[in-house]
Amino acid sequence: xxxxxxxxxxxxxxxxxxxxxxxxxxxxxxxxxxxxxxxxxxxxxxxxxxxxxxxxxxxxxxxxxxxxxxxxxxxxxxxxxxxxxxxxxxxxxxxxxxxxxxxxxxxxxxxxxxxxxxxxxxxxxxxxxxxxxxxxxxxxxxxxxxxxxxxxxxxxxxxxxxxxxxxxxxxxxxxxxxxxxxxxxxxxxxxxxxxxxxxxxxxxxxxxxxxxxxxxxxxxxxxxxxxxxxxxxxxxxxxxxxxxxxxxxxxxxxxxxxxxxxxxxxxxxxxxxxxxxxxxxxxxxxxxxxxxxxxxxxxxxxxxxxxxxxxxxxxxxxxxxxxxxxxxxxxxxxxxxxxxxxxxxxxxxxxxxxxxxxxxxxxxxxxxxxxxxxxxxxxxxxxxxxxxxxxxxxxxxxxxxxxxxxxxxxxxxxxxxxxxxxxxxxxxxxxxxxxxxxxxxxxxxxxxxxxxxxxxxxxxxxxxxxxxxxxxxxxxxxxxxxxxxxxxxxxxxxxxxx
Amino acid sequence: xxxxxxxxxxxxxxxxxxxxxxxxxxxxxxxxxxxxxxxxxxxxxxxxxxxxxxxxxxxxxxxxxxxxxxxxxxxxxxxxxxxxxxxxxxxxxxxxxxxxxxxxxxxxxxxxxxxxxxxxxxxxxxxxxxxxxxxxxxxxxxxxxxxxxxxxxxxxxxxxxxxxxxxxxxxxxxxxxxxxxxxxxxxxxxxxxxxxxxxxxxxxxxxxxxxxxxxxxxxxxxxxxxxxxxxxxxxxxxxxxxxxxxxxxxxxxxxxxxxxxxxxxxxxxxxxxxxxxxxxxxxxxxxxxxxxxxxxxxxxxxxxxxxxxxxxxxxxxxxxxxxxxxxxxxxxxxxxxxxxxxxxxxxxxxxxxxxxxxxxxxxxxxxxxxxxxxxxxxxxxxxxxxxxxxxxxxxxxxxxxxxxxxxxxxxxxxx
Numbered sequence: 001x002x003x004x005x006x007x008x009x010x011x012x013x014x015x016x017x018x019x020x021x022x023x024x025x026x027x028x029x030x031x032x033x034x035x036x037x038x039x040x041x042x043x044x045x046x047x048x049x050x051x052x053x054x055x056x057x058x059x060x061x062x063x064x065x066x067x068x069x070x071x072x073x074x075x076x077x078x079x080x081x082x083x084x085x086x087x088x089x090x091x092x093x094x095x096x097x098x099x100x101x102x103x104x105x106x107x108x109x110x111x112x113x114x115x116x117x118x119x120x121x122x123x124x125x126x127x128x129x130x131x132x133x134x135x136x137x138x139x140x141x142x143x144x145x146x147x148x149x150x151x152x153x154x155x156x157x158x159x160x161x162x163x164x165x166x167x168x169x170x171x172x173x174x175x176x177x178x179x180x181x182x183x184x185x186x187x188x189x190x191x192x193x194x195x196x197x198x199x200x201x202x203x204x205x206x207x208x209x210x211x212x213x214x215x216x217x218x219x220x221x222x223x224x225x226x227x228x229x230x231x232x233x234x235x236x237x238x239x240x241x242x243x244x245x246x247x248x249x250x251x252x253x254x255x256x257x258x259x260x261x262x263x264x265x266x267x268x269x270x271x272x273x274x275x276x277x278x279x280x281x282x283x284x285x286x287x288x289x290x291x292x293x294x295x296x297x298x299x300x301x302x303x304x305x306x307x308x309x310x311x312x313x314x315x316x317x318x319x320x321x322x323x324x325x326x327x328x329x330x331x332x333x334x335x336x337x338x339x340x341x342x343x344x345x346x347x348x349x350x351x352x353x354x355x356x357x358x359x360x361x362x363x364x365x366x367x368x369x370x371x372x373x374x375x376x377x378x379x380x381x382x383x384x385x386x387x388x389x390x391x392x393x394x395x396x397x398x399x400x401x402x403x404x405x406x407x408x409x410x411x412x413x414x415x416x417x418x419x420x421x422x423x424x425x426x427x428x429x430x431x432x433x434x435x436x437x438x439x440x441x442x443x444x445x446x447x448x449x450x451x452x453x454x455x456x457x458x459x460x461x462x463x464x465x466x467x468x469x470x471x472x473x474x475x476x477x478x479x480x481x482x483x484x485x486x487x488x489x490x491x492x493x494x495x496x497x498x
Numbered sequence: 499x500x501x502x503x504x505x506x507x508x509x510x511x512x513x514x515x516x517x518x519x520x521x522x523x524x525x526x527x528x529x530x531x532x533x534x535x536x537x538x539x540x541x542x543x544x545x546x547x548x549x550x551x552x553x554x555x556x557x558x559x560x561x562x563x564x565x566x567x568x569x570x571x572x573x574x575x576x577x578x579x580x581x582x583x584x585x586x587x588x589x590x591x592x593x594x595x596x597x598x599x600x601x602x603x604x605x606x607x608x609x610x611x612x613x614x615x616x617x618x619x620x621x622x623x624x625x626x627x628x629x630x631x632x633x634x635x636x637x638x639x640x641x642x643x644x645x646x647x648x649x650x651x652x653x654x655x656x657x658x659x660x661x662x663x664x665x666x667x668x669x670x671x672x673x674x675x676x677x678x679x680x681x682x683x684x685x686x687x688x689x690x691x692x693x694x695x696x697x698x699x700x701x702x703x704x705x706x707x708x709x710x711x712x713x714x715x716x717x718x719x720x721x722x723x724x725x726x727x728x729x730x731x732x733x734x735x736x737x738x739x740x741x742x743x744x745x746x747x748x749x750x751x752x753x754x755x756x757x758x759x760x761x762x763x764x765x766x767x768x769x770x771x772x773x774x775x776x777x778x779x780x781x782x783x784x785x786x787x788x789x790x791x792x793x794x795x796x797x798x799x800x801x802x803x804x805x806x807x808x809x810x811x812x813x814x815x816x817x818x819x820x821x822x823x824x825x826x827x828x829x830x831x832x833x834x835x836x837x838x839x840x841x842x843x844x845x846x847x848x849x850x851x852x853x854x855x856x857x858x859x860x861x862x863x864x865x866x867x868x869x870x871x872x873x874x875x876x877x878x879x880x881x882x883x884x885x886x887x888x889x890x891x892x893x894x895x896x897x898x899x900x901x902x903x904x905x906x907x908x909x910x911x912x913x
Contacts, residue, residue, distance in 0.1 A: 118718065118804040119833070141722075163667045170664075176671065177642050181862075186890075193886045196862035199639075199832060200628065200678075200800045202881045203891045203910040208641055208674030212667050232724035252583060258606070258695035258748075296726055297758075300751025307748075356663040360583035388665040389584075425666035432668055443668055444658070451649075451657035452670040454897040459890065470669065 015100025017057035021078050025060050025102070028070045033108065035059040044103050047088040047095040048150075052434050056083065056097035061105045065183060065191060065221040068104060072219065073189040075102045076464060082187070083466050084219045086127065086158030089150040091352055092433025094162055094214050098467050104219055106157050112136055113222065120227055121180055121197040126157025126220045130164075133225065142227040145172040148429070149337045157220045163212030165429030167263040167336070168293070170387035174429070176211040178226045184210065184218030187460035197224055209455060214431055215466040217459040231295035234262070235305035236329045239317040243287035244268050244382070246316035248362035250290060251386045253311040255359065259304045261387055262293040265336050268366070270381035271343070271394070275335040278342030283335065286318060290386065291336050339383045340394065347379070347396035349405070353412045354430040355419035359389040368418055369393055376411040378404070390428035391419070417442065432470045441472045450475070505532040506573075514568050516548050517561035517908070518872070521568040528573045530590065530650065530687045537685060538654025540567055546903045547652075549681040551592060551623030554615050554791075557869040558627060559680060559880055563907035569685065571622050577601055578688055579662070585693040586645065586662055591622025591686040607693040610637035612729075614787035622686040628678035632729035632744070632786060635831050637694065640677050646690030647673040649683070652899040656687065664692045675894075681905045682913055683898045697728075697746035701756055702779035705763050705771045707738040710810035714803065716741055717830040719762055725755050731786055734826035741830075742782055743771075789825045792838035793869045795847065799854070801863040803833040813857045817850035833863075841874055848877030855882045884911035 017025075017036065026034035035041060036058050045053045057080065062068045075082050081101040088095055097103050109125035112133070116122065117140055124133060130151040133144040147166035148154055154164070159175045160182065172178075181195030195207035210217050241247040247266050254261065267275065268288050276283050283289065290312065294304045309320050323329035343350050357365050366382060373380040381394040393415050397408035416426045416439055426432070426439045440449060449471060456463070457477035467474075505527035510520050527533040540547050545566035550556070571592030578588040582605040589598055595616040599608055612631030613619060619629060625647075630639045637643070646660030649672070659672025676686055705716055713732045720727060720743070728746040732739040743759060745752045756773065763771035774782060797817070801809055806828075814837065818824040821839025828835040841847040851874075854865050867880040885891075888911050895902070895913045907913075 116804075119802045163671075165665060165667075173638070173642060174665070174667075176674065177638065190889075192890055194890075198800050198802055198858075198862045198864070199834060200798070200864070201862060201885050202864055202866055203885050203888065203913075204679055204683075204894055205641060205674050205677050206887050206890055206894070208671055208677065209894075212671050229721050229724060231726075255585070256583065258698065260695065296747075297724065297751050297755050299754030300747050303748045303750045356661075356665050358581060358584040358586075358663060360581070385665070389663055390665045423662050425661045425663050425668050427668050428663070428665040429667055436668075440669065443661075447651075447655045447657045448659065448669070451651065451655075451672065451898075452659065455670045455672070455675065455894065458894040458897040461893075 015057055017080065017100060017102070021074065021080070022058060024074055025058060025071065028074065029060045029062050029067050033061040033063070044085065044088070044105065045097060047085070047090040047093060049091050049093040049096070049433065049435055052093040052096050054097045054099055056103040057100040059103040059105055061108045063108050065185065068185045068219055068221050069189050069191060071102065071104060072185050072187065076187070076189060076462070081467050082219065082464055084157070084161070084215045086155030087129070087153045089154040090158060090162060090431065090433060091354065092162070092427065092431040092435045094431045094433035094469060095158070096434040096468070106221070107155065109221065116197070117142065119197055121224055122227055123222060123224050124156055125222060126155060126160070128156050130154050130156060130159055137227050141230050143230055144225055145178055145228050146175045149340065156223050156225070160211050160220050160223055161213060161215040162429070162431040165385070165390070167265055167385055170264065170385065171260050171262045172228070176208060179207060179211050179223060180226055181207055181224040182210055182220050183222035184220050186218050187462050187464040192218070195224065213459070214433065214469050216456055216469060217465065219465065233298040233301045234293055234295040235301045236291070236293050236323055236332065237305060237309055238321040238332050239290045239292070239312045240284055240286045240319045241288045241290070241317055244366045245363045247288035247290050248366065248386070250312040250315035250317065251362065252360060253315050254292070254308045255387065257307060257311060259294065259308055261308070262295040263385070264290060264292045264387040266290055266382070266384055266386040267336065267339060268382040270346070270379060271339050271383045274342035274346050274381060275339050277345040278338050279335050281331065281335045284319070291332055336383070340392070343381055343394045343396065347398070349397050349399045351395040351397070351408050351412050353391070353393045353395060353415055354427050355391050355416050356425040356428040357389045357391060357419050357422050358424060359387065361422050362386060362389065365391065365418060365422065369415060372411055372414050372418070376407050378408055378411055380411070385428070388428070389424065391415070413439070434469055437470065437472045440470065503532060505536050510568060516550070516556055516565060516568070517559065519561050519565045521548065521565045523567045524570060525567060526570045526573055530574060530656065533569060533574065533685060533687065534650045534654050534656050536567070536569055537650050537652065540903070541653045544901060544903065546906050548905050548908070549622070549626070549685055551620030551626070552594060552615070552618040554618050555623055555627045555629070555868070559908040560912065561908070562905055571620060574687070582607060586664070586690060587693055588646070588662065588688055588690045589621055590688050591625070592620050595619050595621065595624060602693055603696065606696045608696050609643065609691050610694045611640065611643060614790045621689050625676055625686050625689060626678070626680050632731040632742070632783070632829065635730050635829065636726065636728040641674050643691050644673045644677065644689060645692050647676050647686060648688045649676060650685040650687050652684060652901070652904050660690065662690055680909050682895060682909045684904065699749040699752040700744065700746045701752050702742055702744045702774045702782060703756060703759060703771050704774060704782065705741040705743065705769065708732070708741055709738060710807045713739050713741055713828065713830050714806045716763070717803065720759065721831070723758060723762055725759060730829065730831050732828040732830055733786060733789060734828070739828065742786065786827060789827045789838065790836055792825050794871050795821065795841050795867065795874060796836060796838040796869040797851065798866045798868050799835045799837065799863070801833050801858055802861050803830060805861060805863070806830060809854070809857065813850065813854040817847070817854055820847045820850045841871060844871065844873035845877055847874050851878045859883070881910045
């Protein structure tokens with residue numbers, strides 16, 4: 001989504017993969033699904049965070065779990081790192097290659113394998129686009145809840161790796177709340193099924209650990225998703241406010257009233273201007289707006305939407321618009337969902353930031369961001385999921401002006417530190433990826449990171465999968481101490497070790 | 499750690515035993531720092547440690563292979579932080595669910611988790627055992643409510659994951675990792691939850707005398723009608739089920755869903771759906787809770803919702819036939835249920851347990867004995883066969899507790 005003019009962080013010279021390995025990979029997945037031509041590798045050198053670029057050694061596009069296994073084993077034999085990738089829409093560099101690695105692009109694995117309406121789940125391959133799941137379920141009256149803004153393109157496999165959110169996770173939760181199980185290929189080529197459509201399998205919640213593992217725990221080749229019945233009714237309204245203070249106050253009042261909105265999104269003046277420029281919507285030029293959905297049984301949403309409108313008015317709303325039909329509603333949401341890209345209309349370059357604050361601190365944070373913005377001499381457009389305090393400040397800059405790019409990055413960093421100071425998080429839904437590794441040490445202590453690293457080592461002791469993400473400093477796994485290998489008779493309960 | 503006062507300690511007795519294994523020492527630290535010091539000391543001594551909260555789930559699992567010490571969380575009961583306007587709470591692991599609910603209830607909020615015995619069950623214990631109640635129907639389980647955790651590792655090192663905001667994907671999901679881990683990965687020190695508003699209105703209806711098929715069809719019809727019950731639980735009453743359906747929310751929505759449910763059920767010949775008074779509803783949910791804690795044998799079943807009849811009329815009927823005073827609580831929308839009763843013949847019961855497991859194996863279902871008399875345990879493993887991902891579970895355990903000192907042997911597959 002960015003214009004990609006920020007400096008490449010690729011430091012090491014791009015390594016190449018030997019010809020014999022290329023030939024063997026090509027034999028595994030088919031020559032046309034094995035990309036080694038430098039001119040074609042460029043497509044895979046970044047994800048949506050285009051300022052981070054590293055050319056991979058090789059890209060393979062396997063068509064099955066078996067092919068992924070074969071690719072992983074061959075990579076392992078040759079000591080090559082593996083980076084799994086979906087549609088490449090991630091905004092944190094989670095799919096950033098490492099020099100000389102094998103990128104495993106799962107976009108050919110896009111079949112919906114099983115739909116079980118009665119038991120409420122479906123089984124899909126990782127390359128299925130997020131929105132295609134809901135499209136597939138729609139005629140039967142069901143849908144898949146997580147709805148990242150890139151949902152028409154981004155894949156389920158990528159969603160699993162990043163634990164993607166979206167506008168509607170305030171009520172319905174994130175990817176992690178909707179993934180029941182997965183088939184993964186581990187770094188040594190072993191295939192493991194985690195979880196499944198039946199709840200509460202005995203043992204650790206490895207599915208819960210996998211989701212949000214940023215592609216470092218396993219390569220996902222099948223995912224079991226929970227489907228939801230469509231709500232009986234949805235009510236949407238769009239409210240404008242003189243400033244973000246009143247809008248933030250409206251959010252607080254609505255939440256405090258006991259309403260759980262399906263989504264409640266805030267945009268400030270600059271973000272609204274961008275959306276208007278991109279979509280031609282007739283939104284007024286005011287300080288802030290809210291776009292809110294409530295859904296559920298009809299009588300419930302009639303009540304909650306009416307009540308929320310009253311609260312927005314009481315908080316100082318200038319105007320309330322209620323869409324007269326589904327078309328108008330879709331347009332309002334289009335305005336919101338296009339806001340990131342729309343900023344490209346009002347600025348040559350921008351950085352999308354993703355941080356989280358306690359919801360009640362919205363107004364305070366926006367003032368501080370305005371201060372930071374003034375100090376840096378850069379404009380910041382704010383779009384965010386107000387219900388859960390997930391900010392997406394868009395830092396606008398012009399890369400042609402010397403020093404602006406660096407200033408923009410510093411401003412983005414200052415905003416993240418502001419989130420941390422208020423007890424929030426450095427990422428609400430984009431992931432740590434390669435972009436935010438430096439901030440992990442500010443949010444977590446050494447013991448926290450080391451504990452997370454132990455989890456990684458349990459899944460991938462060779463650290464072959466997606467190296468360089470999440471952790472601020474490289475870490476070794478170390479050998480496991482010997483004693484804990486229970487004898488089979490112990491496992492079966494026949495013997496104990498005193 | 500050196501500045502920390504030593505935790506209160508006493509000699510263990512048979513009353514402190516976990517599944518028949520009595521610890522040598524029992525620690526009751528007053529702070530998390532003290533708890534960390536105990537674990538550090540036990541690490542140096544290569545001693546095994548078990549954790550006890552409210553002591554309501556001590557029948558779960560296999561007897562520990564060793565138990566040098568028990569660490570009780572009874573004094574770790576503080577509310578670290580409650581931010582009503584952010585709808586989050588941070589609590590120490592030893593606080594009871596009821597105490598937490600009273601604190602947040604004063605702000606018209608709740609933790610949307612309603613397992614039985616809230617006055618006794620602690621947050622740490624609930625997390626360790628993935629405890630839940632009927633409202634899981636609507637609000638999900640602990641994994642859907644937890645947003646942060648701090649733990650003390652086997653080596654005495656405190657570590658945390660998640661955070662204090664509802665939306666957060668920074669770092670690996672240690673909170674979910676701890677759910678259901680039965681004290682084998684570390685001591686749960688504090689837990690952070692998202693809270694929900696208390697509903698203005700709450701009503702329970704009962705559809706009576708339904709077969710297993712009738713229960714499944716009702717659940718399916720409610721889904722078709724886009725009703726959104728907060729809880730659906732079927733209680734076996736003789737040969738048939740009474741299905742309790744609870745709606746919560748704003749009065750208008752609750753009333754409308756109530757009427758639509760009655761219409762839905764009324765369309766079936768001979769069916770009725772009664773609206774319960776407040777007192778009747780309380781009594782019904784109390785009975786639900788009592789059945790959920792019944793014994794001396796209690797099995798938790800997990801299955802595909804559509805497989806209910808095949809299960810209930812097949813191998814499960816045999817199991818219930820082998821129990822005196824059998825009870826069955828069923829969550830038809832979740833595919834979860836609890837069977838309890840008095841085993842008539844241990845070997846027969848164990849055989850029936852294995853046959854239920856056999857019938858569930860193909861779909862990934864499971865039967866776990868939450869409570870069972872000694873003679874049944876002699877014939878049947880409480881967990882059943884380890885899952886497909888067992889090697890990975892062992893690897894996780896080995897990384898977090900390399901010497902296998904935390905609740906050794908008690909968990910799935912002898913972890």
